[in-house]
Amino acid sequence: MPYKKLKAADDAIFDIVNGYMHFHEVVYPEQQELFHKLAFEQTPKAMFITCADSRVVPELITQSSPGDLFVTRNVGNVVPPYGQMLGGVSTAIEYAVVALGVKHIIICGHSDCGAMKAVLNPSQLKHMPTVRTWLQHSEVAKIVVQENCGCDHSDTLGVLTEENVVAQLGHLATHPSVASRLARGEMFIHGWVYDIETSQIRAYDTEKGEFRRIGDGPLPMATPRPRY
Numbered sequence: 001m002p003y004k005k006l007k008a009a010d011d012a013i014f015d016i017v018n019g020y021m022h023f024h025e026v027v028y029p030e031q032q033e034l035f036h037k038l039a040f041e042q043t044p045k046a047m048f049i050t051c052a053d054s055r056v057v058p059e060l061i062t063q064s065s066p067g068d069l070f071v072t073r074n075v076g077n078v079v080p081p082y083g084q085m086l087g088g089v090s091t092a093i094e095y096a097v098v099a100l101g102v103k104h105i106i107i108c109g110h111s112d113c114g115a116m117k118a119v120l121n122p123s124q125l126k127h128m129p130t131v132r133t134w135l136q137h138s139e140v141a142k143i144v145v146q147e148n149c150g151c152d153h154s155d156t157l158g159v160l161t162e163e164n165v166v167a168q169l170g171h172l173a174t175h176p177s178v179a180s181r182l183a184r185g186e187m188f189i190h191g192w193v194y195d196i197e198t199s200q201i202r203a204y205d206t207e208k209g210e211f212r213r214i215g216d217g218p219l220p221m222a223t224p225r226p227r228y
Contacts, residue, residue, distance in 0.1 A: 034066065044070040046104035047096040049089070049168075051077045055196050056110050070096045076115030076164065077107055078137045082174040090175065097177040097187070105172065108192040108201075109165045116161050141167040162211050165191040166204060169222050185226030 028035060045068050048058045052073045059069060072092040079089055096102040109116075115135060118124045119142050125132040141163040145151075151159050169191045173179055181187035191204035193211060202211040205220035212220045 031066075038067045042067050042070075042100065044068060044096070044100060044102055046070070046106055047072065047093070047102045048106050048108065049073075049077055049079060049093075049172075050106075050108040051075065051110055051113060051115065053110060053113065056108070056194060058108070061194060061199075061201075070100060070102060074134075075131055076113070076119075076135055076138055077109050077168060078115075078134060079107065079168040079171040079175075080137050081171045082176065084137075093172070093175050094177050097175075097181065103186065104188045104190065105178070106190040106192055107165055107168045107172065108194055109161045110194045111158070111161070111196050113157075113161055116157055116164060119164075120156065120160060137171065138164050138167065140170075162193055162202070162204070165193060169204070173224070182224060183226060184228040188221065188223045191222045 045064075047070045048062075049072045050056055050058055052075050058064070058071050059066075062069070070092070072089055074089060079093070080087070082090065093105070096105070115131075115138070118131065119135055119138050122132065125135070141160055144163050144167070145156065145160050149156070149159050169189055172189060173182060178187055178189070182189070191211075192214075193202045195201070201214045203214050203220040204211050204222045206222045206224060208220075214220070
């Protein structure tokens, strides 16, 4: 490996290790009581399903402490419909709801999402067959935008990002553990889009069928009306 590449690789891991040492020697002692408590239990306030993008840090964005969020991350903040792919996302949802008793599930997309860019331009995935297959779960959002949006090219990515969140909320509701609790009003679901540049979050309002900025009036909710 060329020297410059080797040095860059070394610098990257040393930065991470140095960060750990700072946590171990400075941060941990200041919160030792919290970590002792977390060593034996977790009672998260919400499940947070978001993109694997390194720029999206749920705990930072929400100013949450360790133990507050049960986080699942993947390319495109995807939730496969129940039964199609019983993998990591599905098992995490079931565990969060059934074992941990989580009442809130947030699906959070974000601006400048590489996964959504790839959905719009599938040729980018020529050498990434696994990613291409995974993002088929976002195809419904692409079709909705193509057939209904009529938006300018400059707006398409943002609209698709929002529609993808709506699509994944629909997939989420197919999971039995979630569907049952939604039906009787014991589960609350939220669809967010985080803007990296401005820090603003727009949340989906299922009653109005639109995304509204958090902080402008009542909190927008994506939860359907209970039936029982």
